[in-house]
Amino acid sequence: MTAVYVLHDNPDWIPAFARAFEAEGVPLREWRLGEGVLDLDAEPPQGVFWSRLSASSHTRGAERAKDAARATLSWLESWGRRVVNGSAVASFEVSKAAQHAALRRAGFDVPRTVAVFGREGLSEAARGFDLPFITKHNQGGKGLGVRRFDDYAAFDAYVESTEFEEPADGITLLQEFLPSAEPFVTRAEFIGGRFAYAVRVDTSAGGFELCPAEACAVPEAGVEPEPLFRVRPEVTADDPLIRGYEELLAQLGIEIAGIEFLTTSTGRTVTYDINTNTNYSPDVEAAIDDPATRRVARFLGGLLAPAPAAV
Ligand SMILES: Nc1ncnc2c1ncn2[C@@H]1O[C@H](COP(=O)(O)OP(=O)(O)O)[C@@H](O)[C@H]1O
Ligand SMILES: [Mg+2]
Numbered sequence: 001m002t003a004v005y006v007l008h009d010n011p012d013w014i015p016a017f018a019r020a021f022e023a024e025g026v027p028l029r030e031w032r033l034g035e036g037v038l039d040l041d042a043e044p045p046q047g048v049f050w051s052r053l054s055a056s057s058h059t060r061g062a063e064r065a066k067d068a069a070r071a072t073l074s075w076l077e078s079w080g081r082r083v084v085n086g087s088a089v090a091s092f093e094v095s096k097a098a099q100h101a102a103l104r105r106a107g108f109d110v111p112r113t114v115a116v117f118g119r120e121g122l123s124e125a126a127r128g129f130d131l132p133f134i135t136k137h138n139q140g141g142k143g144l145g146v147r148r149f150d151d152y153a154a155f156d157a158y159v160e161s162t163e164f165e166e167p168a169d170g171i172t173l174l175q176e177f178l179p180s181a182e183p184f185v186t187r188a189e190f191i192g193g194r195f196a197y198a199v200r201v202d203t204s205a206g207g208f209e210l211c212p213a214e215a216c217a218v219p220e221a222g223v224e225p226e227p228l229f230r231v232r233p234e235v236t237a238d239d240p241l242i243r244g245y246e247e248l249l250a251q252l253g254i255e256i257a258g259i260e261f262l263t264t265s266t267g268r269t270v271t272y273d274i275n276t277n278t279n280y281s282p283d284v285e286a287a288i289d290d291p292a293t294r295r296v297a298r299f300l301g302g303l304l305a306p307a308p309a310a311v
Contacts, residue, residue: 003027004300005045007072008052009034009062013279020293026301033057033072034064040075048303049076050084050256054277055094056141058168066094066139082303084255085276092252092276094139096173099274106248108271112176122159125174126152134208138171141275146208148177178264178272185262186232188242189278189292192256192299193249195242196292198235199284201260202228229281231288241269256296 004026008014014030021028033053051073057065073087085093092098097115104110112129115138116122126133126149137145145165149155158164183204189196235242245259260273278292285291 001027002046002048002304003029004304005029005031005047005049006052007031007033007049007069009054009057009065010060013052016280016282016285016293017296020291021297021301024294024297024301026297026304028297031072034062034068038072038075044076044079044081048082048084048300049073049086050300051086051090052277053085053090053093054141055139056144058139059142059144066090084300084303085257086253089252089254089276092254092274094169096136096138096140096273097171102248102252103271103274106244106251108244108248109268111178111270111272114174116172116174118170119159119164119172122172122174123152123156126155129174129176132177134175134177136173136175137165137167137169138173139168140273141277143208145172148208175272178262178268178270179266181263181265181267185260186235187258187260187275188235188245189280190245190249190254190257190259191292191295193246193254195237195246196295197284197288198232198242199281200230200232202230227283229284231284245271255299 004021006014006017006028008030009032011030011032018028029047031049034057051069053065053069057063069090070087073083073090076083077086092102097113100110100113114125114128116125131152132148132150134148135145136143140146145167147158149158180203184200184202186198187201188198237243241261249255249257254274254276256276256278258275258278259271260275261269261271263269280292285293
């Protein structure tokens with residue numbers, strides 16, 4: 001029997017999808033990236049393959065996932081298997097520089113960004129930025145290496161210190177700090193290349209680690225926290241920004257993604273992150289009629305269905 005194979009590095013992120021796939025009657029099988037054996041001369045199983053390679057896989061002990069994804073996805077593609085978010089998307093996922101380049105070329109407003117290879121050039125490159133500026137890891141996700149600096153001396157001290165966070169690929173990005181007009185950023189979700197919904201992510205606490213997964217929520221004892229993630233119903237598929245994202249995703253062959261943007265105090269709408277491995281917020285999913293997990297199941301299940309016979 002054919003199935004949807006989900007290639008991933010983190011079993012914690014699968015149950016929400018497993019429930020949705022079951023509810024939609026779509027068979028789902030797990031395929032762990034970076035484990036086991038791959039017979040490169042054997043034919044892959046029949047089915048649809050969905051890559052959920054995550055840029056932060058190395059922080060969960062899955063250091064091999066990135067290279068395993070490259071090997072596995074190339075093999076699947078060589079057999080003509082239907083791969084959703086395939087090898088080209090996997091390399092896009094692990095490079096914010098590549099995301100920045102694609103966004104910029106497509107005409108989106110992006111934060112001014114410099115990639116620094118190794119530690120040596122960081123201090124000098126920082127002088128090219130007004131204060132404050134931020135750092136982030138090229139191979140990012142969940143706010144890796146995202147820090148704000150308000151003076152150059154503090155940055156120099158950080159770079160020299162043992163506190164310095166070494167990026168997985170040795171590339172640190174220096175980026176213009178974007179002052180948000182209001183304390184939130186927006187993440188627009190796309191499934192099958194089409195807009196699903198936009199989420200308002202509250203940033204009033206000031207942190208940069210804005211992972212929407214359930215596992216990332218840190219409830220404070222006895223306090224009912226304000227929901228970090230809420231649907232933004234006013235952002236719709238007709239919005240020119242959303243249409244622009246759909247076009248960009250089509251050009252890049254990205255079928256499932258979450259794109260983040262914010263509006264600055266000077267009225268710029270700036271796009272700074274393309275995630276091809278979304279974990280939908282359980283709060284948001286519970287609040288809407290057609291949860292994204294179910295839409296993903298229907299989209300991938302639809303790809304499994306045999307094409308109608310020619311007449
Ligand atoms: N240039 C920026 N200026 C101000 N805040 C930013 C900037 N870039 C990112 N942020 C904040 O940091 C968070 C994490 O940055 P992001 O680029 O999305 O990295 P990650 O891929 O690790 O999520 C964002 O959701 C946003 O709140
Ligand atoms: Mg992000």
